[in-house]
Amino acid sequence: MMPAIYLEAIVLTLGVLLVLMEAFSNSEEKTPVAWLGIVGLTFVFILTFFTANDLSASPYSAFYHADFRAIFFKRFALLTTIVVLVLSIEYRGVVQKYVFGSRPQAGLGEFYALPVFTCAGLMWMASAVDFIMIFVSLELVTISFYILVAYMRRNAGSLEAGVKYLILSALSTGFFVYGITWIYGVTGQTSLEKIGAILLGLKVSHGPLLFGFMLVLTGLGFKIACAPFQIWVPDVYQGAPTPVTAFLSVGSKAAGFIVLMRVAEVFLPVPWINHKAVTILVALAALSLLYGNLAAMPQHNLKRLMAYSSIAHAGYILIAVACIGSRYANIAVSFYLAGYLLMTLLTFLVMAAVANQAGGDDIVHFNGLGKRSPYLAFAMLAAMASLAGIPLTVGFFGKFLIFYVAYEKGQFLLMGIGVLTVAAGFYYYFKVVRAMYWKEPADDTPVRTSPLTGATIAALAFCIFFLGVYPAPVIRALEGPPSDNPRLLAR
Amino acid sequence: MSSLLPWLFSAIMLGFACAVVLNRNPVASALSLVVSFLALAGLYVSLNAFFIGVIQVLVYAGAIMVLFLFIIMLLDLKAEERRTLNTTATLGGLLVAAIFVCELFSVLRHFHKGSLPFPPLAAGPLDDVRGVGTMLFSNYNLPFQVIGALILVATVGVVVLSKRELK
Numbered sequence: 318m319m320p321a322i323y324l325e326a327i328v329l330t331l332g333v334l335l336v337l338m339e340a341f342s343n344s345e346e347k348t349p350v351a352w353l354g355i356v357g358l359t360f361v362f363i364l365t366f367f368t369a370n371d372l373s374a375s376p377y378s379a380f381y382h383a384d385f386r387a388i389f390f391k392r393f394a395l396l397t398t399i400v401v402l403v404l405s406i407e408y409r410g411v412v413q414k415y416v417f418g419s420r421p422q423a424g425l426g427e428f429y430a431l432p433v434f435t436c437a438g439l440m441w442m443a444s445a446v447d448f449i450m451i452f453v454s455l456e457l458v459t460i461s462f463y464i465l466v467a468y469m470r471r472n473a474g475s476l477e478a479g480v481k482y483l484i485l486s487a488l489s490t491g492f493f494v495y496g497i498t499w500i501y502g503v504t505g506q507t508s509l510e511k512i513g514a515i516l517l518g519l520k521v522s523h524g525p526l527l528f529g530f531m532l533v534l535t536g537l538g539f540k541i542a543c544a545p546f547q548i549w550v551p552d553v554y555q556g557a558p559t560p561v562t563a564f565l566s567v568g569s570k571a572a573g574f575i576v577l578m579r580v581a582e583v584f585l586p587v588p589w590i591n592h593k594a595v596t597i598l599v600a601l602a603a604l605s606l607l608y609g610n611l612a613a614m615p616q617h618n619l620k621r622l623m624a625y626s627s628i629a630h631a632g633y634i635l636i637a638v639a640c641i642g643s644r645y646a647n648i649a650v651s652f653y654l655a656g657y658l659l660m661t662l663l664t665f666l667v668m669a670a671v672a673n674q675a676g677g678d679d680i681v682h683f684n685g686l687g688k689r690s691p692y693l694a695f696a697m698l699a700a701m702a703s704l705a706g707i708p709l710t711v712g713f714f715g716k717f718l719i720f721y722v723a724y725e726k727g728q729f730l731l732m733g734i735g736v737l738t739v740a741a742g743f744y745y746y747f748k749v750v751r752a753m754y755w756k757e758p759a760d761d762t763p764v765r766t767s768p769l770t771g772a773t774i775a776a777l778a779f780c781i782f783f784l785g786v787y788p789a790p791v792i793r794a795l796e797g798p799p800s801d802n803p804r805l806l807a808r
Numbered sequence: 809m810s811s812l813l814p815w816l817f818s819a820i821m822l823g824f825a826c827a828v829v830l831n832r833n834p835v836a837s838a839l840s841l842v843v844s845f846l847a848l849a850g851l852y853v854s855l856n857a858f859f860i861g862v863i864q865v866l867v868y869a870g871a872i873m874v875l876f877l878f879i880i881m882l883l884d885l886k887a888e889e890r891r892t893l894n895t896t897a898t899l900g901g902l903l904v905a906a907i908f909v910c911e912l913f914s915v916l917r918h919f920h921k922g923s924l925p926f927p928p929l930a931a932g933p934l935d936d937v938r939g940v941g942t943m944l945f946s947n948y949n950l951p952f953q954v955i956g957a958l959i960l961v962a963t964v965g966v967v968v969l970s971k972r973e974l975k
Contacts, residue, residue, distance in 0.1 A: 329957055336964060377950045416974060423974040427964055434961045441954060453951045457958045464965035524918040528911070 318369035321383030331357040332433035339426025351429040380450040390443035398436035404560040415469035435461040442572040448507040466557040478556025485549040493536025499529030513583040540573030543631040544604040554624035563665035598639035605632030610738040640726040649718040656711035660703040663777040685758025705746040710785040821847035845869040859936040
C-alpha cells in the first residue's frame with residue numbers, strides 16, 4: 318500500500334514533465350503532450366485504489382488527511398482533468414486560432430500541461446485539514462485558472478472573462494484570508510481539528526468567530542458559484558475556452574464544496590453557531606436555487622445556460638450542506654457532485670464537438686442534431702435529462718438524496734423551493750432537447766468527432782444511466798469500511 | 809514614547825492608504841502605497857517582528873512597488889486623470905464599506921480582551937530568521953512545497969500570456 322501523499326507528487330512530476338516536453342521538443346505536433354497527460358493521470362487514477370487510507374504516522378498529518386472522502390475527491394479531480402484534456406484536444410482548433418504563434422500549434426503544449434497542475438491543487442484541497450494548506454492549494458488552483466480563462470489572447474471575450482475572474486477572485490480570496498485571520502486571532506490555531514476542540518470549550522468570544530466564519534463562507538461562496546456571489550459566473554463561463562469552462566464548473570466547484578464541508582463540519586456542531594450558520598446557508602441555497610433556475614430560462618447561448626444551471630446546482634448541494642449533522646448529508650453532497658461531473662462534462666464534450674462544426678454554441682446551432690448525428694444527440698439528451706433530474710439517471714438519484722436529507726432535518730422550506738425549481742429546470746433543459754429533435758437542421762452534414770471523444774462521450778453517457786439505476790458503487794466508496802459510518806445501503 | 813510609536817505608524821499607514829484610493833494620479837497613488845508599506849514595516853518592528861519588517865520593506869516596498877511603477881509608466885496617465893466618477897458605483901461602494909465598518913465595530917465591542925494571550929517571548933536576543941526558517945522547512949514543509957508548484961504555474965502563465973509570439 319502506498320501513502321496517499323505520493324499521488325499529488327506523481328501528478329506534479331507529470332505536470333513538470335509535460336512543461337519540459339513542450340519546452341525542449343522540436344516537434345510541431347503538440348497533441349502527444351495531451352496524450353501523455355491523459356495516460357499519466359489514468360495511471361494515477363488506478364493508483365488511488367492501492368493507497369493506504371491511514372496517515373496518522375506521517376509528519377504531514379497535521380495538514381493532510383487521506384480519509385475516504387479525500388480519496389473519493391482525488392479520483393473526482395483526476396477523472397475531471399482527464400476528460401478536460403480530451404475536451405482540449407477536441408477544442409484545439411479554436412485555441413490555435415486565438416493564440417499569437419509562429420507555428421500552427423504554438424501555445425497548445427501549455428494549454429494541455431496547466432490543467433495537470435490544477436489537478437494537483439484540487440487533490441491537495443481534497444485532503445487539506447489546515448487553513449494554511451487549504452489556502453495554499455486553493456491559490457494554486459485559482460492561479461492556474463486565471464491563466465487558462467484568459468488563454469485565448471486574441472479573443473476579446475476570453476480576455477474580458479480573464480480580467481473579471483482575476484479581480485473578483487482576488488477579492489474573494491481577500492475575504493477568505495481575512496476570515497482565517499479572525500479565526501486564528503480568537504483560537505490561535507489554523508488546524509481545523511484543533512479549532513473544533515477550542516470551539517466546543519467555553520472561553521471563546523462569539524462575535525469575532527462568527528465574523529471570521531462568515532468571511533470564510535463569503536470566500537468559499539465565490540468558489541462554489543452560489544448566489545449572491547455569482548455575479549462573475551455567466552460572463553466568465555461564456556468567455557473562457559470551453560474546456561476551461563467545463564473545468565471551472567466541475568473542478569472548482571467540487572473543491573470549494575469539499576473545503577466548505579470540512580469547515581462547516583467544524584463550526585456547525587457548535588450550538589451557538591449552528592442556528593445562525595444554518596439560517597445563512599438556507600438563505601444562500603434558496604437564493605441560488607431561485608436565481609440560477611429563473612435566470613437560466615431566457616438564455617439562448619448554451620454556455621451561458623450552463624453557467625446559470627451551475628449556480629442552480631450549487632443551490633441544490635447547499636441544501637445538503639445546510640443539513641450537516643444528518644447522517645447522510647456528506648454522502649448526498651459527494652454523490653450529487655459525482656453526478657454533476659458526469660452530466661456537465663458530457664454536455665461540454667457534445668457542445669465542443671457541435672460548436673467546432675457549427676461555429677458557435679447557441680442553442681440554435683443544435684437544431685436538428687437528432688437527424689444530423691443521432692448518437693451525439695442521444696448523449697446530449699442523456700445529459701439534459703440527468704441535469705433536469707429525470708428518473709433512471711444519476712441526476713435523479715442525486716436530487717433524491719438531497720431531498721431525503723432535507724426531509725430528515727425538517728428543512729421543508731428548502732424542499733419546497735427545490736421541488737418548484739426542478740420544474741423550472743425541465744423547461745430550459747428541454748429547450749435544448751426540443752431544438753435537437755423538433756427543429757429542422759440548417760445543414761445535414763453529420764458532426765464529426767475523434768474516436769477518443771466518441772469513446773469518452775459513450776463512457777460518460779453509460780455512467781449516467783448505470784449510476785442512475787445502480788448507485789451502489791459510488792455510495793460504497795463514500796461510506797468507507799462498515800464500522801466507520803451509519804450505512805445507507807444496509808437499510 | 810515607545811507606546812506612542814505604534815499609533816503614529818498606524819496613523820501614517822491608514823492616512824496614506826486613503827491617499828492611494830483618493831488620488832487621481834496613479835503615480836501619486838503608487839508612491840502613497842510605498843509610504844503605507846513602510847509604516848506597516850515600522851509597526852512590525854515595534855512588535856519585535858524584525859524579520860517580517862525587513863521583508864516587508866524588501867519585498868513589498870521594494871520589489872513589488874517597482875513593478876507597479878513600471879506598469880503605470882506603460883499606461884496612459886492622462887486618460888486616467890480625465891476619468892469622471894460614476895456616482896452610483898461610488899455611493900454603492902461607500903454603502904458596502906460603511907456596513908462593513910459598522911459590523912467590524914460591533915464585533916470589536918464584544919471582543920474579550922486578552923482571552924487567549926500569546927506566550928511571552930524568551931529573554932535575550934531574538935533569533936527570528938532562524939525561527940521562521942526552521943518552521944518553514946520542518947513543520948510547514950508541505951504547504952511550502954505547494955507554494956513552489958504555485959510559483960512554477962505563475963511563471964509558465966506569465967510567459968504564455970505575455971510573450972509576443974509563442975513557439
